Amino acid sequence: MSVSALWIYQKERFPLAKTAPLLAVFSAASICVSATLSGRALPGWGGFLAGFLIAMLLFFQMRVCDEYKDLEDDRRLRPSRPIPRGLVSLRLIVTLGVLSLPMTAAVAWLWYPPVLWLLALVWAWLGAMTLEFGAPAWLKARAVLYLLSHMLIMPLIDLLLTGLEWMPGGGAAPDLWLFLALSFVNGCVLEIGRKLWSPANEIAGVDTYSRLWGPSRAALIWSGCVLLSFVLLVAVGAATGTVWVSVVLGGIGAALGWFSAANYAAAPTPKAEKRMDTIAGLWVFACYAIAGFAPFLVRLF
Incomplete structure (x- = not known):
């Protein structure tokens, strides 16, 4: 090979x-x-x-x-x-x-x-x-x-x-469970986000959340996962002393995710499908970056 x-x-x-x-x-x-x-x-x-x-x-x-x-x-x-x-x-x-x-x-x-x-x-x-x-x-x-x-x-x-x-x-x-819970929810964000397809790309027999729930409901459930992830991110921030950094930066990221989900629900095109997969990955990336590195950045300023 x-x-x-x-x-x-x-x-x-x-x-x-x-x-x-x-x-x-x-x-x-x-x-x-x-x-x-x-x-x-x-x-x-x-x-x-x-x-x-x-x-x-x-x-x-x-x-x-x-x-x-x-x-x-x-x-x-x-x-x-x-x-x-x-x-x-x-x-x-x-x-x-x-x-x-x-x-x-x-x-x-x-x-x-x-x-x-x-x-x-x-x-x-x-x-x-x-x-x-x-x-x-x-x-x-x-x-x-x-x-x-x-x-x-x-x-x-x-x-x-x-x-x-x-x-x-x-x-x-003791507060480590908050971060572990964040990882669980972020896994759901990634998994659902990569299976929000456009009707044109659905394959008969292939399980997707857009087929199971319909694009609008699937986008709403995904947005709910992002909301729960955001809450847990803020909770981790409160435990590490960076609550306002988590609120502001996490809030911006979550808002972008919800905006993308709304656009996908309104028009689940192949372009919107690709955007949802990308935004799910970016949200998870941002969550870990904020949770892990914000305490050290705050100390520098």
């Missing part, structure tokens, strides 16, 4: 240009929030590097698991995707995913070996997700429960990433 084929695969299924910056901010913000809430100094650069590498490897493993469990649906409904069309084989992608497991464990162990317990927890949930918790048909028939059960992996990943700071630091802060 050529390197060029793998390069095309990552552009289509695991775009590094978009994924790496988001995960860099996500992982760094997690460590910063944990330290700020606990009143501890930041760990060394090794902790931030470990967090970024672990996040990248875990999200790649999530993509590999999706490729495995969705293969038959992709062959029937989305044959243009890389694996169904023969660009790369499932065996190759799964092999790369398996090889990434000891790499992830090694990074965690090199930083602080007890973190491996949190990593095992994430892997256990990822395995259960891949098997659809043993009830794939029942779960897929309940879209909201499916969404919530799968998005629970986000606070588990964040528990691991914050654990890079609080496990060697002496324990987690």
